[in-house]
Amino acid sequence: MSNGEASPLLPAKKGKEADRGSDDPIESTPLLSSSSETPGYDGENAEPERDDVSIRSRQSQPPSQHDTKKKGRRWPSFIAMGILGCVAIAIIILAFIVPDAVQEYAQQAAVIEPTSLSIDSITTNGVRARVQANFQLDGSRVKNDHVRRIGKASTWVANQLGSEKAEIDVYVPDYGNILLGSAIIPPLVVSLRDGITTQFDFIADIRPGNVEGMRMIANDWLDGRLDKLRLNGKTNLNLKSGFIPLGTHAVSETMIFEANKIPAMPKYNITRFNVKDGPLNGSMLADISLSAFNEYPIQLDIPELAFEIMVSGCANTDPLIIVAEASTGDIHVEPLSDVSASIYGVIHDLPDSLTRACPDSSSSPLDMFLKQYMHGEPGTLFVRGSSRPDGDTPKWIADILASVTIPVPFPGRTLDGLIRDFSLTDVHFTLPDPFADPNDPAASPKVSGNILVTASLPSDMNFAINVTNVRATADVIYKTKKMGELNLRKWQHANSTRVEGEGSDGPSLKIESRIIDAPLNITDSDVFADVVQALLFGNKPIQLGVQALVDVKVETSLGELVLKEVPAEGKIPIKPLPHGAIGTVDPKISSLRVVDSSLHSITLQALVNVTNPTPYTAFVPYANVHIVTNDTVLGDGTIKNVDIRAGNNTNILVTATWSPAKDGPRGRKIGRDLISQYLSGFNTSITVKPHLDTIPGQRLLCEALSRFNVTFTVPRLRLPGDLPGEDSHFIRDASFHVLSSTATFTLVSPLQFNTLYLDFVNATALYNHTEPVGRILYGLPFAAPPGKSQTPRLPVEWSIDSVGYDAVRRAVGGQLKLDAHAIVDARLGNWKESLWYKGEGIGASIHLT
Template identity: 35%
Template structure:
């Protein structure tokens, strides 16, 4: 590759012969040549344009130099050249390649030349020129030879032109309409190749050339020759390859000799604001990708262009086709000191919307020699053109993204401190919109993902899948969609913003079951199997939306009490082991190694609950809760009162509930998660006494009673809500009523024991009753002798569970069936 120095550097130009033929031609960074083959036509246009420069110089030298020289040469020869160079005005109408020859190009030139003496700077030169032109009128010019050289490339020969003889009117103000064919030949091909390299590299901004011509002029019988007339030119703001627009592109698979081949066909429209015309014969090219080293190239495919017809100031249409039969091993091999292969780098740039580069080199073996001469084929084969490939933006490429069979594991706290994150397992499904131009059969067999997870545009976590996960893909019939399905196992879900995560969790749990939309934005690696073999693409943009179904907690069946036991107690507290049965109808699963929540009622904290190794799977689940009932510790007297009211309402058959609240130490392994969720709480109903099924009618603490009128006593049939632990009734102060009228009162300080619930109901000893003999209720009771009626009972009871004492107020919600005996 030539050095990217200024074109004005003489030392740099003197070393042009050191460049080798494999040096690439770098494109102007501000242009976007076609990646689908239109560049091939453009490079041919460029070569032809180089050949037209001698024609332009020849024409100007002819009309600006020769005409004035002829006129002034008869009168003041020393002024002839100056007058000629300054007075000629050239209007180039068209320059067309008439045909390619074995040695060069025949160029047809159409132009108008006007002699304008006012353009001549010095009066003496202008006067002598006008006088000579007025006397002579017109002159004849014999065939002339023009050499065009490059002063900034050690005056290297760019090309030569042979211009046919003609008659020229030289009077001031006259217009000459010229139409002739010049035979041009390229100069040193290595110089042309080097110039083309600088041109493609954007180093040629203002190109300097000069033409040298010798001629024979005659008027009538007078002949004389003039040697070494020189005309300098500067081509300002020389454009690089023209912009293009792809109008058609299709990439698909075909069978060739029982092998799969990728075939690409493309059409492009190329701007042509120039008055040039030519017909470019079909040309062949080799397509290469950059290798691991800066100067290495890996051959990838071959391509061929159709015949391209170029018309002046008319857009050019180019058709190109190419095919790829197999992937070179070097293309998919990871480069040293990097984890990317050349294909990874190329496709990664393309998929991220960045401009990648392919290299095009002439290869006439693709289409045969055709009409192209040997010198043109040799030049094209020695030129390597870098073609920028504009990246493809993947906005909205993921049509849908869903997670099913979700399983979340919270950390235990025993992990490496840098690895304390929730782990996600799930089945991932995505619908990917494929470009309509691509029709290839391939399968994605493995995936890696590194993606941010966002809610309403704010990232709150990162999903990192470093190890390959199995995947599969399939085309959706009659749609440009690819369905990809993968299985994630224990992938870290790193929470980066717990404030946003708290909002997400609240909407999931308490959003009434409504789905929420999350975003993902990151990259993925894919292992792809195709007809060309297996290869890995790194850093594929992975962005889109995840739709998560909400958890309808309000509609979910509440846990039912399976077992409860006192494991330890003091005079003011007790520890309970509670076994719950819970149904999970959602597709979500969660594993929590340790959690602790506060237990409260009516806004007062009365204890806490701890769950270890909780695994909630789909369907039926068993949950073990170790609960601490300690109202005094958490809320003092207010807590004791709240706890007694709760227990009194519970044994009375009221609908009671507990509020479970997350606190800053709920998840010790993830203190940030605990703090973020510390305001999270939800209320759950307490299971009814003796109910094993939520649909089973609740039972009462006092199932029935027997009233003894003569002995003024009563006994009660009691159901202990504790299946394993007895309850001691220390004192009882109650009243029985019928339809609101008192029947009698009971006051007893005689302790009696209620046996454990699993041992059956307990019949209390006969307790003394003070009948209210004058009341309507007692009268009705007396009339029901040997029968039964329904009484309402209220009582203040002091009971003892284990070592803990507490007083509760019983106020039954349903009547007590009372048997009346003498």
């Protein structure tokens, strides 16, 4: 008999009832499932793909109408097919003297239907398999009438044919003709009459062949490089027909299996996954249950087996990294039913190659695997038979399992929604440093505060875990719009507490961390302006959303692990300022000093006390604002390195430049009137308005801040001799001398370190607010030093005919309340200005001389 190719025995199409009058082959049942119907750990149902299998001998012809209604059975295994196909066909072909016609008849008429394959026992050399099958000759499958008549006549005469015990060797020609395995077949007898079915039920001893060859075939199959598999079975058959011996005949039969006809790796579902601390320090235990559907009529008991679980290294060429050792319990496989397997894994100390960062990367192989898992992407584990199998495992099984590495998809589990609550308290803001490099974190606003996070723990994580450090990049959202980015590039210390859930709630982990100076980059000035407006004028808490990718350092019994890019989402409630809070700022000036001056400008430094009515604190490296009155910029104020605390803040150094002349004559007049009103004791106010250079280099932040301004009452200066609650006046009291027609005034300067000069005075004293007393015109300059001072005797031109003058004469030797209206030319350093003054209720002492 020549070595030929047979038709594929495992068709890819799903089987229907075979039509004996068609060219379709008879169906049989596959032995290995390609899918599962059991609901899985990942919540999906895998629908099996059932490949129908036809079995026929080489050069088979289409069947006749004889078997139209006979339903095909599924193929139990390649082993049963190889054993029965080689033996039965060879018995028929070699039994007769008319070789050509009988050989063609046997090849086309033989119908083999394996019905069951079960493993009777596992031996030290192989397995004892129980094979059950049906065999018959169906002459209707033979197209050639001449061949059909000769074949039927010859087989009717022979009636039946038997073989002695035989050993069949199966080789793989395309892989160096390696020995795949051997099977010892007991004596068999088949009926040769057309349409008579012979039922086989025998035990075959099957021994594995070349382990290295099996490994090559398995790897090519797993890698998708196996487009077809050609097997060649060889045996020597000792035949007889009844009592007539027919001699020993060498038989060789070749079969080809197309790639899409070879059973695929069965799909499985993870129905339980539980990880807990191991009994020994530095270990964890994994308890996993798998379920798959066995689509084939095969039954066997799989003993306990040991495996190594591995992950990829940094590169595809790197050796796989062993992360765990696993073993299975006894697995009982029933035909056409679900198969459940329990796997117990032990994870010991993680090797350095698993946690060490890869070259030119900040991620380790463990980081890359966990990233896939946490983002819901399936990772890949590699399973290989253990190099240290259990002592009860037969060596041939251990050798085969250890020679093949199988990639196993591990379903990812998205951690979206892991973070349940996210809050930020004791918030402290730091404004940007204007002198920092644009790429320096100091060039962005920074936020500090206490973070409190409540994270849900998966119910299958039953091991101790402690969060020690966190870092993150987060988008800050307001009303679905991104306001900015919060960047925690540096690790922040954290601690965590496990809290057991109540009722149906699972366990949770409370994580606390103090973040310090996390850069906040404003990306949308309009959104930031909306937030500021809601803070200043709103009456409801503001909800800022946070969408973050968090890196977490955790301590486990395996050591310290880093979970990278854990998705987190939460809300940060921010309370608006209390109603009327701006008015409670209540700035007060405690000290005033002139540090520079020019003809039309003057630079002052003041120590200011303010009240912060908010629960938030801030550090201001530099900020400059405009001082505005009547929509006119009169100057600007600057603060540097100021730490604003909650409540009272004292002695804040403010540098202010007064330069209203920059806005022309109108600006100078407005500035002159403001100073005059202030010195006269009027209630005056100024508006503090940010501008586009309030914080240099922060264009977007300044654009948002420039839309808001705050108006304050100009704080009164505490003058020497002022009593609590008393209004301060630049002119404290006066003395009038009637006979000498002179007057002196007590002046109290608001400047503690500088002397003010009055170059010209034009003043009028009034009695009862309207009646003139006298007029003073004085053109010689005199000084008003810090604190109290006396003016020189100023000449008075009395209003002789006025009621006011009569009141002065009547008050000689006593006191009189007078008003004063004056225009003075003041000089402070190089700065000069003409000011007016109106004072009421000035206590005047009236002297005769």
